[in-house]
Each structure stands twice: as structure tokens, then as C-alpha cells.
Amino acid sequence: MKIQYRAVGRDVGRILQVVSLMLVASILIAITNREFFTVPAFAFSAVVMASIGIALARRYRNVSTSGKAEAMVTAASAWAMVGILGGLPFLLIAWTMALDPFPAWTNTPPLDDTTVIFLHPLDAIFESMSGFTGTGLTVAAVEEELPRSLHWWRSFTEWIGGVGVIVLTVAILARPGSGSLTLYESEARSEKIHPSIVNTVKEIWKIYLGLTLASIALFLVVGMPLWDAINHGMTGIATGGFSVHADSIGHYNSPLIEYAVVPVMIAGSIAFPVHYLIFKGELENFYKDIQTRWVFLWFGIGSLVLTAILWLNGHYETFEETFRIALFQFVSATSNTGFGTATIGGGTERAWTAGATLMTCLGMLTGAAAGSTVSGLKLIRVITLVKGTAWQINNVLQPNSAIRRLQIGQRNLSGDQVQREYTEATVVFVLWVACLIVGVTVLLQTLSPAYPLEYVIFDVMSAQSNVGLSSGITGPELPATGKTMLIVNMWVGRLEIIPIAVLFGAVFQRLGLYT
Numbered sequence: 250m251k252i253q254y255r256a257v258g259r260d261v262g263r264i265l266q267v268v269s270l271m272l273v274a275s276i277l278i279a280i281t282n283r284e285f286f287t288v289p290a291f292a293f294s295a296v297v298m299a300s301i302g303i304a305l306a307r308r309y310r311n312v313s314t315s316g317k318a319e320a321m322v323t324a325a326s327a328w329a330m331v332g333i334l335g336g337l338p339f340l341l342i343a344w345t346m347a348l349d350p351f352p353a354w355t356n357t358p359p360l361d362d363t364t365v366i367f368l369h370p371l372d373a374i375f376e377s378m379s380g381f382t383g384t385g386l387t388v389a390a391v392e393e394e395l396p397r398s399l400h401w402w403r404s405f406t407e408w409i410g411g412v413g414v415i416v417l418t419v420a421i422l423a424r425p426g427s428g429s430l431t432l433y434e435s436e437a438r439s440e441k442i443h444p445s446i447v448n449t450v451k452e453i454w455k456i457y458l459g460l461t462l463a464s465i466a467l468f469l470v471v472g473m474p475l476w477d478a479i480n481h482g483m484t485g486i487a488t489g490g491f492s493v494h495a496d497s498i499g500h501y502n503s504p505l506i507e508y509a510v511v512p513v514m515i516a517g518s519i520a521f522p523v524h525y526l527i528f529k530g531e532l533e534n535f536y537k538d539i540q541t542r543w544v545f546l547w548f549g550i551g552s553l554v555l556t557a558i559l560w561l562n563g564h565y566e567t568f569e570e571t572f573r574i575a576l577f578q579f580v581s582a583t584s585n586t587g588f589g590t591a592t593i594g595g596g597t598e599r600a601w602t603a604g605a606t607l608m609t610c611l612g613m614l615t616g617a618a619a620g621s622t623v624s625g626l627k628l629i630r631v632i633t634l635v636k637g638t639a640w641q642i643n644n645v646l647q648p649n650s651a652i653r654r655l656q657i658g659q660r661n662l663s664g665d666q667v668q669r670e671y672t673e674a675t676v677v678f679v680l681w682v683a684c685l686i687v688g689v690t691v692l693l694q695t696l697s698p699a700y701p702l703e704y705v706i707f708d709v710m711s712a713q714s715n716v717g718l719s720s721g722i723t724g725p726e727l728p729a730t731g732k733t734m735l736i737v738n739m740w741v742g743r744l745e746i747i748p749i750a751v752l753f754g755a756v757f758q759r760l761g762l763y764t
């Protein structure tokens with residue numbers, strides 16, 4: 250595997266330049282909210298990110314188009330750098346509040362007990378990586394205490410991260426024939442709406458913006474305040490899950506709002522090409538598309554099973570409350586959104602039983618449709634694994650001369666196609682589980698034995714599936730080793746492991762650790 254590192258440097262530089270524009274746009278939000286003290290932090294962060302991006306892009310501008318290996322290394326490297334540099338606003342705003350170096354008209358508030366955590370660079374990086382990967386796990390103890398500028402930055406990182414920083418770059422900078430397809434596919438995407446990948450990306454952004462505005466409008470109609478509706482509309486459709494309240498959606502204590510959030514999370518779980526066809530009036534895709542059909546089936550089945558578990562264990566007073574909480578939590582977990590309306594665990598204290606917790610873990614593992622904003626294994630891979638395994642077993646019983654095909658949705662796969670797609674799904678599954686085991690092992694070594702095993706599994710799976718629900722383990726008190734491990738899990742989960750494996754392979758090869 251020979252990597253053109255100059256091409257990687259150029260493409261990472263271009264991505265950083267585009268992402269730096271997010272910081273510039275955030276200055277306008279800070280000014281609108283009269284939080285003038287945050288403007289220097291956003292401006293300095295933008296300059297740092299843009300300067301690194303410009304330096305890389307100019308130094309390596311005269312290189313050939315990226316191949317598949319370069320694109321994967323670019324994706325892994327760019328997401329790591331964006332996650333790290335995206336922590337600068339958290340760090341600098343907390344530093345500004347601690348020192349208060351500006352005059353009174355900048356409205357610098359005293360440093361509160363929540364924002365103070367971001368004086369630690371690791372916590373700033375944790376929050377940034379959680380945002381860009383669309384995870385939603387947080388080390389902020391009480392989100393209400395954060396400046397609105399940080400509310401916005403958290404939500405904005407999730408909104409952009411929902412479709413991907415490379416998709417953003419392709420939309421702004423790419424030209425036909427510029428290697429956009431390989432970069433696009435390196436971010437765990439393969440869906441196409443138009444033959445041109447650039448036009449596909451632009452169509453995705455149109456759909457995404459429309460769904461976001463519709464989500465905000467829905468939340469306003471059901472009684473959510475404007476600022477809350479904007480932030481939850483962005484993080485809901487991005488299936489990210491950051492909230493402006495410590496109790497997430499449970500803060501409102503409103504069944505109407507809880508039921509209204511569910512269709513937003515479902516919308517974020519449906520592939521963009523299917524949204525495109527539905528918007529064109531081809532409504533039959535709600536049931537003809539295999540992934541969309543299984544989004545509704547799996548969400549429904551899982552919610553009913555979780556309802557039964559919670560009801561039989563007497564967790565809640567009425568059946569309606571039990572069903573509402575089970576529906577919300579299972580859809581939130583399986584869509585990888587991470588909004589919450591109930592306490593799953595209190596760290597060392599159990600709230601939900603092991604059965605309910607592990608059922609929710611199963612939803613986080615599968616995720617929803619490929620081509621949407623979700624992470625996890627994706628339903629199409631789960632379907633391929635299940636049907637492919639049955640096909641492999643039946644294949645043993647067939648004569649060597651038999652010509653067999655496998656039907657997955659509307660696709661009729663030949664034997665070679667089945668082997669290729671089944672192998673890819675198996676490799677991702679095995680590597681995914683291996684990374685999960687590593688994360689669980691590290692946290693078990695980091696935490697005291699008082700933490701239930703299912704809660705440790707829950708939080709690691711929440712990080713790696715980019716969900717954001719927590720059993721009470723993840724927070725400001727989590728040891729640095731645990732936070733570092735979860736950052737890695739979030740990074741690995743967002744890119745579906747393969748680009749990370751290629752990056753490490755390239756690094757090991759560069760260091761001469763293997764041929």
C-alpha cells in the first residue's frame with residue numbers, strides 16, 4: 250500500500266479551510282446574542298484552523314488526484330484534526346471567562362461550574378469530537394449554564410457533522426473530476442442522487458436544510474422556545490443529540506414535545522436518496538425501499554419489546570408513560586440521536602434493569618439506514634449479514650454446479666456479489682466489535698468495580714455508535730483515560746473503522762513496522 254502523502258496533506262488542508270468558515274459564521278451568532286466576549290475566541294480559532302489549512306493546501310497543491318487509499322487516510326486524518334481544533338472555542342471561551350480581560354460592554358459572565366471543565370484541553374476536545382461525530386455525549390454538567398455561543402457551537406458541529414465535513418467541502422470547493430467521489434466515499438457514504446457526485450452533495454444539503462427548518466417549525470408549534478427549537482431542530486435532524494438542557498428533552502416534562510421529537514429522529518434515520526424520491530412524490534419508497542421499511546419495522550418492534558420489559562419490571566406508573574418512554578428511548582438509541590427523557594442509570598446506581606439496558610444497546614448497535622445521518626452498523630449491513638449467513642449455510646448443501654442468487658431488497662445479487670458484500674459487512678462487524686471490546690476493557694480498568702458491566706457496555710457503545718445516551722458514567726468526573734478512550738471510540742464509529750485501519754496501516758508502514 251503506497252500512499253501519496255502530499256495528496257493527503259492537500260485535501261486535509263482544503264477541509265480545514267472550509268470548516269474554519271463555521272467559526273467565522275459563529276461570530277455572527279455571538280454578536281446576535283450580545284456575547285461579545287466570545288468573538289475573539291471564535292476569531293482566533295478560525296485563524297488557527299484556516300492558517301493550518303492554507304499552509305497544507307498551498308504546500309501540496311501540485312499533486313495528482315487522490316486514490317481510494319489516500320481518500321481514506323484523508324478522512325481519518327481530517328476528522329481527527331477537526332475534532333481537536335474544534336475544541337479551541339471551548340478552551341478559549343472558558344479561559345476568557347476565567348480571566349475576564351475585556352471591558353464591561355463585552356458582557357463577560359463569571360466562570361460557572363460547568364464551563365470551567367473546558368479549561369482542560371482534553372475536555373474541550375471531547376466535546377468537539379462528540380459534536381462533529383454526531384455523538385452527543387457531554388462533559389458539561391449543566392448545559393443551561395453554558396454561554397449561548399457554546400450552545401450554538403455544539404449544535405453547529407453536530408449539524409455539519411451529521412452529513413460530514415467532507416460532504417461540506419465537496420459542496421463548497423469540489424469540481425467535477427476533482428477526485429470528489431473517492432473523498433465522498435471515504436466518509437462512509439456511497440449513495441448517489443445524481444450521476445455527478447457534486448450535484449448529489451448539493452441535493453443532500455438542500456434536503457438537509459429543508460428537514461432542519463421543518464423540524465424547528467414543528468418544535469415551535471408544540472411549544473418549545475425559539476432558542477431551544479433552533480438547537481434541538483439542528484441536533485435532532487442530525488441525529489446528534491446535544492441539548493441546551495441537562496435533562497435533554499425530559500426538561501420540558503411534556504408528552505406532546507416528546508412525541509413530536511420522534512418523527513424528527515426518524516426523518517434523520519432515512520437515507521437522503523429516499524427523501525429525494527419522497528419529495529418528488531414517489532411515496533411508495535416508504536415501503537419499497539428495504540432500509541426504510543426496516544427503519545419503521547425495527548423501531549416499532551424494538552419499542553414494543555422495550556415497553557414490555559419496562560412494564561413487567563414496573564419502572565413507570567402508567568402504561569402510556571411506559572410506552573412513551575420506551576418509544577422515545579429506543580428510537581433515540583437506534584437512530585443514534587441521543588436525546589433522553591428518562592434516567593437509564595446513575596453511574597454506580599441502577600435505574601433500568603440489565604434487560605432494558607441491553608435491549609437499548611442492541612438498537613445502538615444496528616443503527617438505521619445507510620445514507621442517512623446515523624452511525625452504528627447500518628441496517629443494510631445487518632440485513633446482509635443475516636441473509637448472507639443463511640445463504641452461506643444453504644450453499645453448503647447445494648451441488649457445485651448450482652447457480653444461486655440472493656435477493657436483498659430490489660437487488661438480485663450473483664454469487665460473487667454476495668461474497669463481496671458479505672465479506673465487507675463481516676469485516677466491519679468484526680472490527681467494530683473488536684473496538685467495542687477494547688473500549689469496554691479500558692473503561693473497566695479505569696472505573697471502580699462498583700459500575701455495572703451493562704452500563705459500561707452501554708456508554709462505550711453509545712460513543713462508538715455516535716449516540717450520546719449515557720448510563721451516568723460519562724461526565725466531568727470520568728477519568729482522563731476513560732475520556733480519551735471514548736474520544737477514540739467516537740472517531741472510529743463515525744468513519745466506520747475501515748479508514749482508521751487504513752490510516753494506522755499507512756503509519757505502521759511508514760515507520761517500517763511491517764512490509
